[in-house]
Amino acid sequence: MVAGLGLFSRLRLAAGFVCALSVLSMAPAVHAAPAAPLYPGEEALYAKAADEGLVVSFDTGPEWANWKSLFAEFKKRYPKVEITYNDIGSAATVVALDKARRRPQADTAYYFAASALDAASKDVVTPFKPVNFDKLTPVFRERDGRWFTVHSLNIAFLVNTKLVKDVPHSWADLLKPEYKNSVVYLDPRSTGQGQVAVFAAAYAFGGSVDNPKPGADFFGKLREAGNVMRVEGTTPYAKFVKGEIPILIGYENDGLKAKYTDGMGDAAEVVIPKEATVSAPYAMSLVKNGPNPDAAQLWLNLVMSDVGQSLFAQGYVRPAVPGVPLSAEIHAKMPDVPQVHPLDVVKAAQKKAEVDQLWAQAALAK
Numbered sequence: 001m002v003a004g005l006g007l008f009s010r011l012r013l014a015a016g017f018v019c020a021l022s023v024l025s026m027a028p029a030v031h032a033a034p035a036a037p038l039y040p041g042e043e044a045l046y047a048k049a050a051d052e053g054l055v056v057s058f059d060t061g062p063e064w065a066n067w068k069s070l071f072a073e074f075k076k077r078y079p080k081v082e083i084t085y086n087d088i089g090s091a092a093t094v095v096a097l098d099k100a101r102r103r104p105q106a107d108t109a110y111y112f113a114a115s116a117l118d119a120a121s122k123d124v125v126t127p128f129k130p131v132n133f134d135k136l137t138p139v140f141r142e143r144d145g146r147w148f149t150v151h152s153l154n155i156a157f158l159v160n161t162k163l164v165k166d167v168p169h170s171w172a173d174l175l176k177p178e179y180k181n182s183v184v185y186l187d188p189r190s191t192g193q194g195q196v197a198v199f200a201a202a203y204a205f206g207g208s209v210d211n212p213k214p215g216a217d218f219f220g221k222l223r224e225a226g227n228v229m230r231v232e233g234t235t236p237y238a239k240f241v242k243g244e245i246p247i248l249i250g251y252e253n254d255g256l257k258a259k260y261t262d263g264m265g266d267a268a269e270v271v272i273p274k275e276a277t278v279s280a281p282y283a284m285s286l287v288k289n290g291p292n293p294d295a296a297q298l299w300l301n302l303v304m305s306d307v308g309q310s311l312f313a314q315g316y317v318r319p320a321v322p323g324v325p326l327s328a329e330i331h332a333k334m335p336d337v338p339q340v341h342p343l344d345v346v347k348a349a350q351k352k353a354e355v356d357q358l359w360a361q362a363a364l365a366k
Contacts, residue, residue, distance in 0.1 A: 038077075038305045039131045045301070048294040050080035055295035058096065058106040058287075061087030065151060065253075065282070066315025073311060074302055081295050090115035097124040097287060106287045107296035112192055113140075113281040113345040116147035125285035128297060130304040132321045139344040140281050140320055149320040150303050151312040152279035154340055155193075155200040157271040158255035160264075163246040170274045171204040171218060174247070179227045184239075185219070185249035187231050189356045194231075196280045197249050198355050199343060204275035209347045212355050220362030231363075243267075251280070256316035256333055278343045279318060 037043055049055070062068035062085070074083055088096065090111035097109060101124055109119060119125045120142060129145040140149035157174075159167050164182065168174050174183055188194035202208060202215030222228055229245070240248050241258050248255075255270035284303060286296055302308045309319035313330050326334075 038307060039301060042298075042301070045294060045298050046078055046080075049078065049292070049298040052292040052295045053080065054082045054084065055292050055299045056105060056107045056290070057083060057085045057299060058109045059088055059090065059093045060085045060110050064315075065317045066311055069311045069314060070303060070308055073307060074299060077302065078298060081298065083299065091118075094118045094122065094124070098122050101288075104287050104290050107290040107292045108284055108299055109287055110150070110282070110284045113147065113149060113283040114192065114349050116142070116283040116285055117345060117349060119285055120146040124288055126288040128286035128300065130297070130300045132304045132306075132309075135321050135323075137322075137342050139342050139346075140283075145286075147283040147285045148304070149281035149283050151309075151317040151320050152281050152342070153317060154252040154272060154279045154337065155197050155277045156250065156252040156255055157273060158240055158245075158248040158250050158258065159269045159271060160240065160243060160246055160267055161269050162243065162267045167269050167271060168247065169271055171201055172275070174227060175221055175225050176227075177225070179225075179247065181226060181229050182246040183222060183227050183249065184229050184232060184236060184245045184247065186235065187233055188359050190233055191235075192280070193235065193251065195348065195352065195355055196278060196343060198359060199348060200273075200277040203278060203341050204273060208341075209278075209344050209351065212351055213358055216355065216358035216362045219359060223363050223365070228363075240268075252318075252334070253316040260316075260333065272337045272339065274339065276339045276341060277337075278341045280343050281320070281345060282317075 060067045062071060071083060093109050093111050094115050097104070097106060097119060109125065125146050127144040127146055130148065133141060133145060133148055136149060142148065157168060161167060166178060168179065185197055186194035188198050198212055198215040198219065199209055200215065201218040202212045205214035205218055207214035235250070236245060236248065237254050239245050241262050241264060252270055252272065255268055258264045259268040259270065284300060286293070286300060290296055304321065306324050309321045309324040310326060312319050313326050313334065316334065318334065
């Protein structure tokens, strides 16, 4: 799952969605669902899912967002249901669902929420409200349950403290002379992450998803100050980890992964800008006429349960369900950030052309 590639999507190379499917459990055991259910009706749903014996989960690559731990939890709780997955990207997932609409192969789909809008418009997903659905902020769910956010990613500053003496803590700080030729971000015309960053900056300077101009203007000021090192077309995570980027405007989870998993340690600092930022929603859907609807619902309920949501947090992505209990260690790494605005992807998608135009006018050399 690679954030930021394509328009509001995470495009990923794949040989084909069928051959990309991987099997997680080949020999299911025979014992029943746990004695302490996650929600009322879990055991009855498990019994029906066990008759199907399989759930096919599209685009849930195990190394992204800690899906591997959710797979392990599902296998442990429901040993009679095999789970398979592929890892093909948001846009490719919608294409695959559309092509297979007469004989669907997938049971569930996971994608950046803007791709969920596409799936709903193509009528390849069906309403389903999992556990905790009603707790989601309204902009993080489709009213009837055709898609719902399972986790989100916050726009943040990823700072290499070996290259930057004074860590910036606000959007305004990035305009200071000391950050000349230091800031890298993604092109909003071709990447979803770049679009989200414009909305984040807009909120910081009095704008919103309805008024992105202040965000585009900020990136114009950043260029005029001489502080832009370059604008990337794909997520430059590897370059940041290698020490080639002083400041990256990117996603919080990448910074935390660089710091705690990929070896940067104290050389990486992750800053949620103090004025404001936005959280980008990643969603799931129940596939219309999927082959294993009961197993699919069992899987989606686990993902949205407090157990599933807490496992996302262990992968450094923000749970979508408010108030999910987190360990002290995880909470310290991802503290509460009240200045974060949940992104309304419906409005954001409608503003795509306007953002492209405003950013190009403000941020490209004249």
